[in-house]
Structures are given as structure tokens and as C-alpha cells.
Amino acid sequence: MSATFRPSDPVDFVVVGAGAAGGVMAKELSTAGFRVVVLEQGPWRHEKDFTHDEVGVTLRGGMVNDQKKQPNTFRSTPNEKAVIRPAVGYCRTVGGGSVHFTANFWRFHPEDFHERSTLGPVPGADLADWPITYDDLEPYYTKAEWDLGVSGLAGSNPFDGPRSKPYPLPPMPVKSSGVLFETAAKKLGLHPFPAPVAVLSQPYKGRAACTHCGFCEAFGCEMGAKSSSLAAVIPAAVKTGKCEIRPDSYVRKIEVGKDGRVTGAIYFDSSGKEIFQRAKAVVVCANGAETPRLLLMSKSNLFPHGLANSHGNVGTRLMFDNGGYALAYFDHPLNEYKSIVVTRVLHDFYRSDPQRGFYGGAGLDARFDFLPAAFALDGMDPDSPQWGSEWKRTLGQYYTHMMGIMAHTSCLAVEQNSISLDDEVKDAWGLPAMRVTFKNHSDDIKALHFMADRQHEILAAAGAKKIWLTPGSLDGVTYSVHLMGTCRMGNDPATSVVDRNNRAHDVPNLYLVDGSSLVTCGRQQPTETIQALAYRTADHIQRAARRGEL
Amino acid sequence: MLAAACWAEVLRAQSQSPQFAWLDAPTAAEINAIACRIIPDDETPGADRAGVIWFIDRALAGYDQDKRELYQRGLRDLQAKRAAMFPGSASIAALSKDQQDQLLHATEKTDFFQMVRYHSILGFLCQPMYGGNRDQVGWKFLGLEYSMRYEPPFGYYDAQARAGTK
Numbered sequence: 001m002s003a004t005f006r007p008s009d010p011v012d013f014v015v016v017g018a019g020a021a022g023g024v025m026a027k028e029l030s031t032a033g034f035r036v037v038v039l040e041q042g043p044w045r046h047e048k049d050f051t052h053d054e055v056g057v058t059l060r061g062g063m064v065n066d067q068k069k070q071p072n073t074f075r076s077t078p079n080e081k082a083v084i085r086p087a088v089g090y091c092r093t094v095g096g097g098s099v100h101f102t103a104n105f106w107r108f109h110p111e112d113f114h115e116r117s118t119l120g121p122v123p124g125a126d127l128a129d130w131p132i133t134y135d136d137l138e139p140y141y142t143k144a145e146w147d148l149g150v151s152g153l154a155g156s157n158p159f160d161g162p163r164s165k166p167y168p169l170p171p172m173p174v175k176s177s178g179v180l181f182e183t184a185a186k187k188l189g190l191h192p193f194p195a196p197v198a199v200l201s202q203p204y205k206g207r208a209a210c211t212h213c214g215f216c217e218a219f220g221c222e223m224g225a226k227s228s229s230l231a232a233v234i235p236a237a238v239k240t241g242k243c244e245i246r247p248d249s250y251v252r253k254i255e256v257g258k259d260g261r262v263t264g265a266i267y268f269d270s271s272g273k274e275i276f277q278r279a280k281a282v283v284v285c286a287n288g289a290e291t292p293r294l295l296l297m298s299k300s301n302l303f304p305h306g307l308a309n310s311h312g313n314v315g316t317r318l319m320f321d322n323g324g325y326a327l328a329y330f331d332h333p334l335n336e337y338k339s340i341v342v343t344r345v346l347h348d349f350y351r352s353d354p355q356r357g358f359y360g361g362a363g364l365d366a367r368f369d370f371l372p373a374a375f376a377l378d379g380m381d382p383d384s385p386q387w388g389s390e391w392k393r394t395l396g397q398y399y400t401h402m403m404g405i406m407a408h409t410s411c412l413a414v415e416q417n418s419i420s421l422d423d424e425v426k427d428a429w430g431l432p433a434m435r436v437t438f439k440n441h442s443d444d445i446k447a448l449h450f451m452a453d454r455q456h457e458i459l460a461a462a463g464a465k466k467i468w469l470t471p472g473s474l475d476g477v478t479y480s481v482h483l484m485g486t487c488r489m490g491n492d493p494a495t496s497v498v499d500r501n502n503r504a505h506d507v508p509n510l511y512l513v514d515g516s517s518l519v520t521c522g523r524q525q526p527t528e529t530i531q532a533l534a535y536r537t538a539d540h541i542q543r544a545a546r547r548g549e550l
Numbered sequence: 551m552l553a554a555a556c557w558a559e560v561l562r563a564q565s566q567s568p569q570f571a572w573l574d575a576p577t578a579a580e581i582n583a584i585a586c587r588i589i590p591d592d593e594t595p596g597a598d599r600a601g602v603i604w605f606i607d608r609a610l611a612g613y614d615q616d617k618r619e620l621y622q623r624g625l626r627d628l629q630a631k632r633a634a635m636f637p638g639s640a641s642i643a644a645l646s647k648d649q650q651d652q653l654l655h656a657t658e659k660t661d662f663f664q665m666v667r668y669h670s671i672l673g674f675l676c677q678p679m680y681g682g683n684r685d686q687v688g689w690k691f692l693g694l695e696y697s698m699r700y701e702p703p704f705g706y707y708d709a710q711a712r713a714g715t716k
Contacts, residue, residue: 055676060613176705211699222698332706337694339704372675372692377668387588387658387667388651396594399692400705 003035003244007264010278011035012545014265015285016251016294018042019096020527021513021534022285023229024144027236028538029283030243034545037244037277038237039267042092044247045099047231050220054371058218063100064089069428072289074478076439078416084425087436088289089481093220094247095230096287097481098527102217102341103198103226105150106363106525107141107532110134110161111351115359115520119352122359125412125441126317130519131491131500134161140532140539145196148227148531149204152196159191159347169201171343172210176334177403178343181366184462185346192346195365198227198527199340207231212339217369229531249275252431254282254298254307254510262307262510268429281509281541281550285534288318288483288515292419293434295487295512308504308512313497314487315420317413318438319521321482324448324473326455327368327379327404328464335400336368349454350523352410360410360447363523364455368403375399381468404470405458407451408524412441413485440476448474482526487516501540502533509550513537571611572618576641578603580625583643584663585670587650595687597670605673605682606666617665624662631657 005011011034015025018040030036045063056062065088073082091100111118113130121127142165144150154166171194174182178195185192199216200209210225224231237243248270255276257263264278284291292315298307306314342365349361370379376395379402385391417438425433452469459467490496493505498517504510513534515526522529544550570578585597585606597603610618632642632653639645645653657663673682675689683689689696703709 051677053677053679055672055680059672173702173704174708174711175702176707176709179707179711212701212704213698214700330707333693334705334707335693336705338700339702372689372694373672376671376675387654389590389592392589392592392594392596396691396693400694 002238003241005035005037005244007275007277010280011037012280013283014039014277014279015283016265017096017286018094018245019285019287020098020229021530023095023233024531024534025283025285025513025538026243027233028535030237030240032542035242037246039249039251039265040094040247041250042247044094044245045220047222047224050222052215054373058371059373063091063093065092071425072434072436073422073425074436078437082422082435087479088434088483090287094234094245095228098228099220099230100218101527104342104525105196105198105528107160108522108529109159109350112520112522115352119359122412122443126415127412128519131489137532137536138164140535141528143535144528144531148198148232149200150196150198150227151201153194156193157347159350167196169204172197172199172201172340175336175339175343177336177366177368180403180462181344181458184458187461188457190346190348192344195342195345197340200225214337214339217341250429251294252297256300256302260302260507262507283511283513285514288486289419289434291512291514291516292486296421297431308497308506308510310506311494315418316415317485317488318417318419319411319413319485320438320477320480321524322409322411322444322477323524324407324452325404325470326459327402327468327470328459329398329466330401330464333400334403336403341367341369349451356450358443358446359412360443361523362407362409362447362451365406366403367406382471405455407455409447409451410523411444411521414441419486438478445476482515482524484515484518484521484526487512488519489517502537511537511541570607573607580642581606583650584666587654588667588670589674594691597674600674600682600687601684602670602673602682605676605680606669608681609669620662620665624660628657
């Protein structure tokens with residue numbers, strides 16, 4: 001049933017990127033009757049192509065951007081010379097990051113949308129309110145949960161906003177890490193709750209339930225039980241006969257006509273041939289790093305500094321995936337290698353509390369997501385030997401007896417943290433490499449320190465025999481897989497790139513939907529918010545199209 | 551029984567090994583000796599039993615070809631260090647285990663040692679299709695029972711919690 005369109009024949013929409021947002025756009029637009037071509041730079045892997053191969057998938061990065069073909073340069077501030085050094089990671093495959101993500105599926109809290117109003121300005125940062133509220137997005141959070149298939153327990157997180165519907169599926173069975181975390185957190189007067197996850201605890205819409213095989217994070221699900229856009233929505237898009245997914249298609253430019261409207265996308269196919277797919281409108285869902293890069297590469301007479309960049313905002317205010325990870329050893333086996341990664345979460349420290357003296361906070365989750373070789377390589381207590389008999393004994397003793405607590409911490413938007421085009425380095429297609437400029441705001445670091453103490457307290461209360469922080473847990477990050485903030489949503493075109501409906505201020509038939517439009521990054525776990533924005537944008541687009549605006 | 555197959559012995563016995571894709575047998579014996587001090591076969595299986603050397607050979611023949619030079623140069627430097635530390639010794643494999651440990655402790659910060667450590671750990675704990683982790687001895691050593699499907703309870707504490715709520 002998969003449609004096949006001629007590039008010269010303008011389709012209604014070209015969607016760039018078949019990830020968390022792009023998959024949703026493909027389904028929503030094609031089921032509404034529009035003709036859609038989705039251009040995805042990665043291959044189209046299916047369930048049968050996914051493996052449990054730690055060497056191939058995680059250690060050699062078999063599904064993520066290839067740093068040799070797609071190098072990025074990095075500098076911490078604009079005064080420095082950027083050098084080639086991986087700073088950005090994303091999944092190159094139909095389904096994008098939703099294929100290999102941990103599947104934590106958190107809604108942002110109502111206060112996330114107006115922190116600037118409640119907290120005031122933060123010196124050295126560009127904290128702003130969103131142009132939409134939690135209530136604007138709530139119906140689409142619900143839609144995402146019910147369309148994709150999410151397991152969780154409504155009402156169990158006292159810090160969550162109001163919900164119009166419970167989760168469609170009950171929570172996943174609790175793991176030992178969840179039991180220890182919950183018991184300890186309650187002892188400390190905290191409010192742990194069953195993790196909402198985009199994994200099926202029961203069969204749903206013709207998809208099978210999770211078999212607890214343990215290869216969730218960084219892997220594709222062989223059962224289709226992870227609610228990736230690949231498993232949950234792309235099949236419905238293809239089934240309409242109005243959506244063509246074109247994998248191995250690397251977009252280099254969004255083309256603009258004389259009237260200032262976009263006319264389609266130019267891409268390289270798998271053989272390196274350049275193709276121009278014409279379209280009446282373009283939706284870019286290429287992720288928070290590739291979307292601004294593509295706009296900056298899309299220079300024209302009308303947009304000499306890049307598409308939709310008349311005020312120089314494209315690429316700015318990059319936010320990264322901050323976090324710290326405390327590990328602990330326990331007396332009895334937990335066997336965390338089984339089942340999904342996270343079964344218990346707490347949001348008691350999520351809200352920014354001015355009494356702490358810094359902006360930010362974190363959501364905490366219980367997990368132990370080290371695969372065997374990764375743990376043996378560098379997961380163990382930094383004080384223990386790193387090879388030989390004693391090391392090996394400790395390794396054997398520890399692996400099944402471990403858990404950890406991850407703090408998913410805040411990351412402030414800072415204007416100079418950005419994605420831009422490198423002056424010298426090119427990718428394998430001869431295009432300018434992505435240049436990443438990033439340095440954590442000092443409050444981000446303070447949040448990591450504050451949370452590390454909380455992580456330690458909970459693990460100690462759980463009865464851990466030994467606790468340590470993984471290296472770098474207090475330093476902030478220089479490499480991120482959550483890519484956010486670079487094409488900010490806002491009402492003012494002078495300080496934002498897209499409007500409250502994810503439409504580019506500068507271009508009426510261009511939409512940007514992915515991590516790039518996020519104004520703040522909550523406490524990480526942005527996927528549900530990105531997908532809710534995609535459902536909301538799709539609704540808006542349908543109305544705009546009916547009004548003849550597209 | 552494969553447990554009886556000690557690769558160190560096999561490698562010592564063979565002057566050349568056509569089974570290797572890239573390594574020659576004398577080099578393999580030296581690398582294997584290093585791997586076997588990183589993950590010793592002691593009261594439980596280690597690098598030798600897991601066939602780590604076969605993993606390393608395949609990696610150097612295949613996806614890690616660009617590490618060959620590091621191995622060649624690193625091993626040459628290590629041999630020089632061995633000769634200096636243990637005059638009259640013939641090879642790394644021929645040193646006593648204590649001597650091997652001394653030599654490796656003296657060189658553990660080198661890129662070469664770190665690469666052999668990296669490859670040895672991968673060879674011990676990888677999917678067996680890569681040539682290492684034979685009979686899943688690495689996973690079994692960790693207490694990992696490999697399956698496509700598990701049922702709760704998964705571990706001690708969730709089992710206790712379930713028992714408590716029944």
C-alpha cells in the first residue's frame with residue numbers, strides 16, 4: 001500500500017525526519033487525506049533487524065549518527081576554535097530516537113510552561129515562558145499516550161498536572177530497583193510513583209506486550225512492544241496509501257520560491273544522487289541539532305543567513321541532556337538486566353525552589369542500564385582495580401547486585417550555546433559540519449551537586465552496601481542525546497523562530513516540530529512533549545490547510 | 551569437552567595457525583597471555599576459556615583494522631619492556647604470572663594495554679557470534695541467564711515485595 005510519488009509532482013507535505021515527531025506527523029497528515037513524503041536519513045530497519053548485540057549497537061554505535069561520516073566540531077564558548085569531537089548523538093533510522101530511547105514518557109509539569117513568570121529572570125540565561133500552557137498541550141499529551149500506547153498509573157505522581165484520561169495501560173511490573181527505590185523514598189517522606197513508559201504492559205492495538213528481554217535502551221524492540229513511532233504510527237501512515245517513507249535520504253536544503261514560501265526539499269538518495277522533492281508545505285522534524293543545521297544550510301536571496309533566520313535565532317539556546325548517575329551495590333541479586341530500564345520515578349525535587357539558591361531541579365529514576373561489557377569497561381567503582389583477579393571477582397559479585405539512581409536535571413537556555421555551521425569541516429556529503437557551542441550555566445552544575453546528595457540519601461536509605469557517582473556526574477555535559485531549544489517557540493519573532501503553532505514566523509508554509517521548539521527542557525525526558533507538540537501541530541496544519549493557507 | 555581446550559596450550563603447540571584471520575600464532579600467544587592476566591581463568595572461566603583471542607583476531611581482521619598498527623607497535627614496545635625488566639626471558643607467554651602482572655602494571659597506562667583490555671572485555675562479554683564469550687561463559691560468570699523472555703519476579707527484592715503483598 002506504500003505510496004510512491006514522483007519528486008517533480010508536488011505532494012502536500014514533505015516531512016524531514018521520520019523520528020518521534022516525524023512519524024506522528026506522517027500518520028496524522030496522511031490519515032487526514034494529505035499526500036506525504038517522509039525523508040529519513042537513516043535506513044528503514046524493522047523488528048527483524050533489531051538485535052541484542054552490545055558490541056554492534058552500543059559500543060560501535062550501529063544505529064546512531066556516524067561520527068566519521070558526520071563529524072561535528074565542538075567548542076565551549078564562541079571565542080574558542082572548535083575542534084572535531086562528538087557532542088551530539090541521535091538515532092539514524094526510520095522511527096528515529098523513539099526506536100532506541102529508554103521509553104521514559106513524562107509529561108512536562110504545568111509550571112514548566114511559565115517558569116520565567118514565577119521565578120523571574122536568571123542572570124546569564126535566557127529563561128522564558130512558553131507561548132502555550134500545559135492546558136493547551138494536555139489534550140495532545142493524552143492523545144499521544146492513547147495513540148502510541150503508554151503504561152503508567154494516573155494520579156500516582158502528586159506533582160503531575162491534571163489529566164483528561166488515565167493511561168491506556170497499567171504500569172509495567174516493578175523491578176528490584178523500583179522496590180528498593182520506592183521503599184527508601186517513602187521512608188524519607190518522598191513520593192515515588194510507577195514509571196510512565198512508552199512500552200506495552202499488555203497487548204494494545206494489535207501489538208504484543210513486552211517480554212522483558214532487557215534490551216530497551218539504545219536498542220530497537222524486536223517485539224514491537226516499545227511504542228516507537230516505527231511500531232506505533234508509521235504503519236498506519238503507510239497503510240493510508242498516501243504516505244511514502246523514503247529512507248537513506250539525506251536532506252541538504254529546503255528550497256524557497258520568489259514569494260518566500262518553501263517549495264520542497266533537496267536531498268541525496270542512497271546512491272548520492274541529488275533529488276528535489278516538490279511540496280506545498282514542509283515540516284522539519286530532523287531533531288534539535290539537525291533542524292537548525294538544515295535551516296542554516298538553506299540559504300537563499302530571501303534568506304541569506306539561513307531559512308527562517310531573519311532575526312538570527314536559528315541554532316541558538318541549545319539545551320543538553322544534563323544528569324548525574326549514582327550507582328550502588330546491594331547484598332542480594334536485583335538482576336536489573338531483565339525487563340525495561342525504569343519502573344519507579346520521583347518528582348519531589350523537580351520544581352525549581354528559590355530557597356535552594358539556584359534555578360532547576362530534577363526527576364529521579366531507579367535504573368541500572370549498564371550492559372555487561374560497558375559495566376566491566378568503566379561502570380565499576382573507580383577506586384577498585386581495573387583488571388586482574390580481584391577486579392574480576394568484584395565484577396562477578398557486583399553485576400547482578402547493582403542499581404543506580406539517575407538524576408535528570410535542568411539545563412538552562414543560554415543564548416550562546418548553539419548549533420552553527422563549521423567554517424572548515426565538511427561531512428561525507430561535502431556539507432558544512434555541525435558546530436556545537438556549549439557550556440553549562442553555573443546553576444545547571446549546582447543542580448547536579450544538589451541532586452547527587454539526594455541520590456546518595458535514597459540509596460543509603462535503601463540499604464546499599466557501597467555507593468559511588470559515575471565519573472562526570474558533577475561536571476555537566478559536553479555530549480547530548482536530548483537536543484533541544486535551537487528554534488525556540490514564541491510570540492515575538494525577534495526572539496523566537498516558530499510561533500505558538502510551530503509555524504515558522506518567517507515562512508507561512510514551513511513548520512518545525514521536534515526538540516528544537518522547546519522553550520525550556522523540563523527535567524529532560526522530552527519525547528512525550530515533542531510528540532504532543534507534533535499531534536497539536538498536525539491539528540493546526542489541518543485547520544490552516546482547510547482555510548487555504550498552505 | 552570444550553572446557554579442556556585451553557587456547558594458551560593450543561597456541562603454544564602450534565607454530566602457525568591457519569584458523570586465525572589476521573593474527574599469526576606467536577603474536578596470538580602473546581596477546582592471549584596479556585588477555586589472560588586481564589581476565590584470568592582462576593576459580594571461574596576467564597579470557598582463555600571464553601576464547602577472547604578469537605574475538606580479538608576477528609576484530610583486527612574486520613571492523614577494527616585501524617587498530618592493527620597500535621597492536622604491532624604496542625606489542626613491540628611491550629617486548630622491549632619485558633626484555634628490560636626480565637633479562638633472558640623469551641616471551642610474555644613464557645613469563646610467570648607474577649612477572650606478567652608486574653610487566654602489565656608497569657605499562658597499564660599505555661594505549662596498547664587499554665586497547666587489549668577493551669578488546670578482552672568485549673571478547674569476554676560479547677554476543678558469541680563475535681568469536682568470544684564461548685558457551686556464554688562470560689555472561690554465566692556475571693550471573694546473567696540469557697533469554698529473550700523473562701517473567702517477574704526478576705530479582706530478590708521484587709520477589710520479597712510480591713511475597714509480602716500476597
